[in-house]
Amino acid sequence: MWLYAARRILYAVPIAIGVTVICFCLVFLAPGDPIQMLLPPDASQQDVEYLKKLYGFDQPIPIQYFKWLVRAASGDLGVSLQTNRPVFDEVTRALSNTVIISFGAVMLAFSLAFVLGTIAGYYAGRPIDRIVTGISVVGVSVPNYWLGIVLIIVFAVELGILPATGMGSKGSDDFSLRNWAQFKYAILPIITMSMVPLGIIMRSTRSAVAEVLAYDFVQTLRAKGLRELAVLRHAVSNALPQILAVMGLQFGYLVGGSILIETIFTWPGTGFLLSKAILTRDIPVLQGAILVLALCFVATNLVVDLIQTAVDPRIKRA
Amino acid sequence: MIQTRTSARMTSRLVASILALACIAHTPACAESVLRVAMTAGDIPDWTGQPDQGFEGYRFVGWSLYDALINWDLSRSDREAGLTPGLATKWTIDPANNKRWLIELRKGVKFHDGCDLNADLVVWNIQRLVDDKTQGFHPVHYARHRVRTVNVDHAEKVDDGTVAIFTKTPDSLMPYNLSVWYMISKCAVEKASFDYAQYAKMPAGTGPYKFDRIVPRERLELVKNGDYWNPKRVPKHDRLVLIPMPEATTRAAALLAGQVDFVEAPSPDTIPRLKSSGMNVITLPYPHNWHYQLNFVDPPFNDVRVRRAANHAMNRDEMVQMLGGIAQPGYAIYTPTSKLYGNPVKYEYDIKKATALLKEAGCYPCAVTLAISTSGSGQMQPLPMNELVKAQLEAVGFKVKLEVMDWNALLDVAIKGREKYPQYNAINISRATQDPLNGLLRFVMKQQWSPGGGNWGWYFNQEIEDLVAEAMRSFDDEIRDITLSKVHEIASREAIMLFVTHDLNPRALSPKVKGFVQAQSWFQDLTPIEIAN
Numbered sequence: 001m002w003l004y005a006a007r008r009i010l011y012a013v014p015i016a017i018g019v020t021v022i023c024f025c026l027v028f029l030a031p032g033d034p035i036q037m038l039l040p041p042d043a044s045q046q047d048v049e050y051l052k053k054l055y056g057f058d059q060p061i062p063i064q065y066f067k068w069l070v071r072a073a074s075g076d077l078g079v080s081l082q083t084n085r086p087v088f089d090e091v092t093r094a095l096s097n098t099v100i101i102s103f104g105a106v107m108l109a110f111s112l113a114f115v116l117g118t119i120a121g122y123y124a125g126r127p128i129d130r131i132v133t134g135i136s137v138v139g140v141s142v143p144n145y146w147l148g149i150v151l152i153i154v155f156a157v158e159l160g161i162l163p164a165t166g167m168g169s170k171g172s173d174d175f176s177l178r179n180w181a182q183f184k185y186a187i188l189p190i191i192t193m194s195m196v197p198l199g200i201i202m203r204s205t206r207s208a209v210a211e212v213l214a215y216d217f218v219q220t221l222r223a224k225g226l227r228e229l230a231v232l233r234h235a236v237s238n239a240l241p242q243i244l245a246v247m248g249l250q251f252g253y254l255v256g257g258s259i260l261i262e263t264i265f266t267w268p269g270t271g272f273l274l275s276k277a278i279l280t281r282d283i284p285v286l287q288g289a290i291l292v293l294a295l296c297f298v299a300t301n302l303v304v305d306l307i308q309t310a311v312d313p314r315i316k317r318a
Numbered sequence: 319m320i321q322t323r324t325s326a327r328m329t330s331r332l333v334a335s336i337l338a339l340a341c342i343a344h345t346p347a348c349a350e351s352v353l354r355v356a357m358t359a360g361d362i363p364d365w366t367g368q369p370d371q372g373f374e375g376y377r378f379v380g381w382s383l384y385d386a387l388i389n390w391d392l393s394r395s396d397r398e399a400g401l402t403p404g405l406a407t408k409w410t411i412d413p414a415n416n417k418r419w420l421i422e423l424r425k426g427v428k429f430h431d432g433c434d435l436n437a438d439l440v441v442w443n444i445q446r447l448v449d450d451k452t453q454g455f456h457p458v459h460y461a462r463h464r465v466r467t468v469n470v471d472h473a474e475k476v477d478d479g480t481v482a483i484f485t486k487t488p489d490s491l492m493p494y495n496l497s498v499w500y501m502i503s504k505c506a507v508e509k510a511s512f513d514y515a516q517y518a519k520m521p522a523g524t525g526p527y528k529f530d531r532i533v534p535r536e537r538l539e540l541v542k543n544g545d546y547w548n549p550k551r552v553p554k555h556d557r558l559v560l561i562p563m564p565e566a567t568t569r570a571a572a573l574l575a576g577q578v579d580f581v582e583a584p585s586p587d588t589i590p591r592l593k594s595s596g597m598n599v600i601t602l603p604y605p606h607n608w609h610y611q612l613n614f615v616d617p618p619f620n621d622v623r624v625r626r627a628a629n630h631a632m633n634r635d636e637m638v639q640m641l642g643g644i645a646q647p648g649y650a651i652y653t654p655t656s657k658l659y660g661n662p663v664k665y666e667y668d669i670k671k672a673t674a675l676l677k678e679a680g681c682y683p684c685a686v687t688l689a690i691s692t693s694g695s696g697q698m699q700p701l702p703m704n705e706l707v708k709a710q711l712e713a714v715g716f717k718v719k720l721e722v723m724d725w726n727a728l729l730d731v732a733i734k735g736r737e738k739y740p741q742y743n744a745i746n747i748s749r750a751t752q753d754p755l756n757g758l759l760r761f762v763m764k765q766q767w768s769p770g771g772g773n774w775g776w777y778f779n780q781e782i783e784d785l786v787a788e789a790m791r792s793f794d795d796e797i798r799d800i801t802l803s804k805v806h807e808i809a810s811r812e813a814i815m816l817f818v819t820h821d822l823n824p825r826a827l828s829p830k831v832k833g834f835v836q837a838q839s840w841f842q843d844l845t846p847i848e849i850a851n
Contacts, residue, residue: 032726036733038370038461043733045769047464054457082370083361084458084515085534093534149567156575164571165563171533266563266572268535276360276535279693281726 004309005302012298017069019294020287024065027283033057034081034281055081068287077288082280087288090273095255095292097172098262098269102254104190109197110247117205121239122232124210132202139199145260148192152264155188162187165266172268189265193258197250204246208239241308248304252297351555351849353831356563356578362538363560365521365529366514367502368447368459372695373750373840374582376498378560381841382540383430384500384523387421387440388493392837393550395602398655399752399839401497405435405524409493411793416488417471421481421496427547430529431522433505437475443501444473444483454504454512465756465772466495488791490798494753526551526845527558537561553845554833570826573597579828579849585699586642592826601644601822602836603653605752608645608698610688610707610744610816611761613736613775618681619743625813627675627684629665631714637706637819641699648819650810651758652751655838658758660803662810665817672714685717686743694725696748698821704746707818735768736775744816745774750840754802759786762809777814 035051036043052058056067071078077087113136120132156164167175168182177183212218212235221231255270262272270289277285355378357363363375365383381389389404405424412418427435445452447460448467460467469492471484485492503522510516521529524547527540538560542553561578563569569581570588574595584592589599612619619625634647646653650662676682690704691697701722708718721742723731731739732747751757760772762782767773785805792798809815827834833846 030727031723032730035461036729037726038458039733040462040465043461043464044468044771045733045735047461048733051457051461079515081458083364083534084366084518086515090534149571152568152571152575157571160575164575164577165568166561166572166577167536171536173533263565264568266561266565266568272360272535279360279724279726 005306008298008302008305012295012302015298016291016294020069020072020291021065023287023290024061024068024283027281027286028061030281032281034283037280037282038081068284072288072291077291078284080282080285082276082282082285087284090285091270091289091292093172094268094270094273094289095296097167097175097267098255098271100175100177101186101189101193101261101267101269102251104186105193105197105254106247106251108190109194109201109250112194113198113201114205114243117202117243118209118232118236120202120206121209121211121213121235124206124213129206132206136199136202136206139195139202141199142195144192144195144258145264147195148188148261148264151188151192164188165264167267189261189267192261192265193254197247197254200250201243201246205239205243208242209235212236212238237311241312244304244308244311248300251304252300255296255300256293350557352557352559353555353580353844353847353849354559354561354578355844356561356569356572356581358564358566358569358582359562360564361535361562362532364458365532365538366459366518367456367500367521368462370458370462374695377841378844379538380498380500381525382527382558382844383521383525383529384502385525386497386499386501387423388497390497390837390839390841392839392841392843393835395836395838397838398605398653398657399837399841401493404497405440405501406496409496411490412482416791416793417485419483419485419492420476421483423479423481424547425479427524428545429503429505429522429524430543431503431506431509431520433503433522435501435524437478437481439504440481440501441473441475442504444470444481444499447499448472454507456514459514463499466498470495490790490793491753491755491759494755497753526553530557535562551843551845554848558844573826573828576828579831580834580844580847581826584824584826586644589642589644589824589826596829598827598829598831599824600827600834600836601824602838603646603655603820604823604838604840605653605656605750605757606696606748606821606823606840607648607651607751607757607815607817608696608703608746608748608819608821609648609651610746610818611732611774612744612777612815613740613742614777614814615736615775616740616743618679618684618686619775621679621681622812623675623679624681624684625816626665627672627679627714628711628716628816629813630668630672630675631711631716632665632707632816632818633667633710634819635667636710637703640702640706641819644822644824645698645819646822648817650806650817651761651815652806653820656751657799658754658802658806660807662807663813665813669714676715682715683717684715685719686711687719687721687741688744688746689721689723689728689731689739689742690746691723691725691728694728694747696750696821697725697746698748698819700746703818707816732774733769738769748821752840754789758802758806758809759789762786762805762814777812779808779812782808 035048116132120129123129152164155162163185168185175182259271259275262269274289359371359374363369363371363379365379369375369380385404387404387406388401390399391402392399406421407424408422410420446454447463448470469485469489471486473483476482506522507517526543526546528543530539530541532538540558542556546552566585570584572578573581593599614620638645649664652659676684691700711718760766762777763786764778767776782805785801789798789801830850832848832850
């Protein structure tokens with residue numbers, strides 16, 4: 001197991017490097033220039049060139065990338081071109097904010113989706129299955145930016161029971177989930193963020209459970225006189241690795257943040273940070289954020305793999 | 319009589335004691351009054367000296383924490399804001415040298431950290447933005463301010479209360495450049511070892527608000543500077559909270575939900591709802607121009623008939639209607655309330671005339687490609703607006719292709735100029751027109767041809783060149799402004815742009831917000847605002 005974990009961590013290195021290479025190339029392939037966002041629209045080309053030289057953007061892209069990589073390997077992700085703040089601080093602050101709502105969304109979506117998906121799988125083809133399937137289709141299909149705005153209008157503007165935006169009257173510095181006055185700021189973003197994974201996991205759980213229930217061994221269990229609840233428990237155990245894989249992927253996506261949801265709720269997470277960095281071509285922030293998120297994604301998948309091994313010993317990892 | 323006075327004194331003491339007790343108990347009687355502003359910016363504007371986030375950064379952070387040598391008079395709504403003494407009480411051109419401005423400094427001004435404003439400090443503040451060998455030079459500040467420093471040669475101290483600023487060429491418009499040149503405390507920068515990341519934790523200006531706390535990317539909190547040098551601008555509330563909120567719907571919802579008191583640029587579709595909920599939605603003309611800069615070298619806009627045809631094709635009332643009334647028709651660079659407006663040609667909406675002009679120019683149908691952005695500072699609602707412009711141009715015989723790009727890519731096109739991007743016949747970038755150099759002259763001077771300046775499409779007109787030279791050497795403001803009005807009239811006659819609209823600067827205020835006076839400016843003064851309970 002430990003050998004397997006170590007090997008996976010080693011695999012993460014080329015994956016992270018590959019991601020940053022692709023991202024670096026995409027940023028430079030896009031029209032525009034990181035320096036231009038520092039300058040007013042009337043700035044002269046001479047000033048653009050002066051600043052490019054000052055920041056090292058006049059060097060060939062491979063050299064720029066290599067220098068960044070060497071620094072990143074030592075933990076220095078550089079400084080934001082726009083804010084002059086260390087990228088590491090920017091990314092960790094944003095990540096911690098995103099984790100709050102993504103974890104909340106995960107808890108909500110996973111628990112609901114697991115229960116409803118299992119019920120739908122068990123009653124496949126019956127009305128309850130159709131209802132749950134309908135819910136999952138809605139979850140996947142409803143645009144989350146639209147849902148976010150609707151929730152704000154209903155709960156913040158019309159009913160006035162939840163706040164519309166932000167992380168509280170003092171911002172993320174003092175945010176605590178244990179304090180209801182602050183926690184309520186996270187409720188609407190969590191609900192909005194949970195809709196897509198809710199739909200996806202519900203559907204996956206339903207098909208996995210329904211599929212396992214059709215296996216011969218389930219008939220054997222029933223023939224041996226096991227009660228239906230026990231049969232279902234066995235079926236769920238067998239379906240779990242498949243469900244966990246989907247859950248892991250969804251958690252990874254959520255940690256990456258959602259540009260739309262975080263913008264609508266003015267939630268200062270990774271999506272918000274990345275969108276700003278893309279629009280301003282803030283390459284150090286963009287690179288740092290993508291590197292950290294790629295590592296998070298890899299780590300999440302590793303954890304899911306390890307959990308899969310634990311719940312289903314037939315899966316041999318090492 | 320004496321008894322009455324004693325009784326009054328006792329009563330006032332009693333009231334004071336009750337208020338003090340109320341304060342201890344944190345009752346609303348002495349609760350801190352807080353003004354919460356939702357900005358359109360995606361991030362908190364840089365608060366270390368020269369703000370970013372366009373003029374919104376200057377509006378909310380610049381003028382709150384800092385002063386310039388010359389400020390803007392933002393105290394009234396009935397005319398376009400003009401310059402007013404700031405940290406300088408007087409500015410004059412040296413009679414013996416028309417490249418030497420003499421600046422007399424205000425006495426007794428202290429920075430928030432207690433340091434005195436003096437000539438040495440002002441010279442340092444100028445040099446740190448023009449000379450990369452000055453300790454405290456910051457490349458980002460240099461870059462942001464470069465268009466206003468490019469003609470500054472150097473500054474030197476004349477005496478303790480006077481500074482001389484030398485320009486490379488005679489520059490009668492230098493006071494406008496000084497009006498956005500904030501003075502920061504050198505003591506505070508020294509204390510931070512000239513590291514602006516450290517200075518950001520304890521910035522010090524001379525402005526009506528002092529820095530209190532920052533939550534990066536989320537909120538900047540400033541508190542009232544009770545010792546501000548201008549008693550008329552001591553804030554009437556205790557705390558100012560600036561919150562970046564780029565999504566217009568969210569800003570409106572936050573106002574309706576009572577999370578903020580003051581929102582910038584509500585979208586037209588939210589305005590009826592805001593009004594029906596008792597919010598105060600205000601609009602006012604200000605020096606803003608939503609237009610297209612044209613390519614004057616290549617066909618078809620090198621032909622003035624085509625440029626005029628495009629202007630006659632614009633149904634500006636339809637555009638205003640589409641924007642829900644938060645704009646006014648734009649027939650020239652300046653709005654009619656500007657002192658530089660003069661008597662420009664008014665290109666009325668006339669389809670027949672436009673088509674006739676195109677046919678006369680031999681360009682029918684007339685294919686043009688316009689570079690536009692999806693968003694950007696001052697761009698209003700670029701996508702629907704550009705679609706409407708396209709439809710209106712095509713109705714008279716143009717064949718329009720819109721090249722949509724993000725703001726950064728459009729800036730690239732703007733900075734590198736028509737020579738690098740000859741495939742575009744025009745670019746759509748809104749401009750602030752409150753100072754004549756950036757609002758008018760950059761678009762018409764040969765010296766400003768891209769990529770070295772703002773004349774993207776290489777417009778040239780000797781008559782304008784002569785007038786500009788005359789204006790730059792004219793240090794009598796009235797005479798200079800008359801000359802600049804002539805430039806504006808010629809620019810209009812020559813249809814140097816496709817004029818479309820001027821924004822009306824909408825903002826929505828909670829009914830609790832009292833006393834705000836919207837100035838005809840990109841900048842606003844928040845200090846008179848009182849927050850009602």
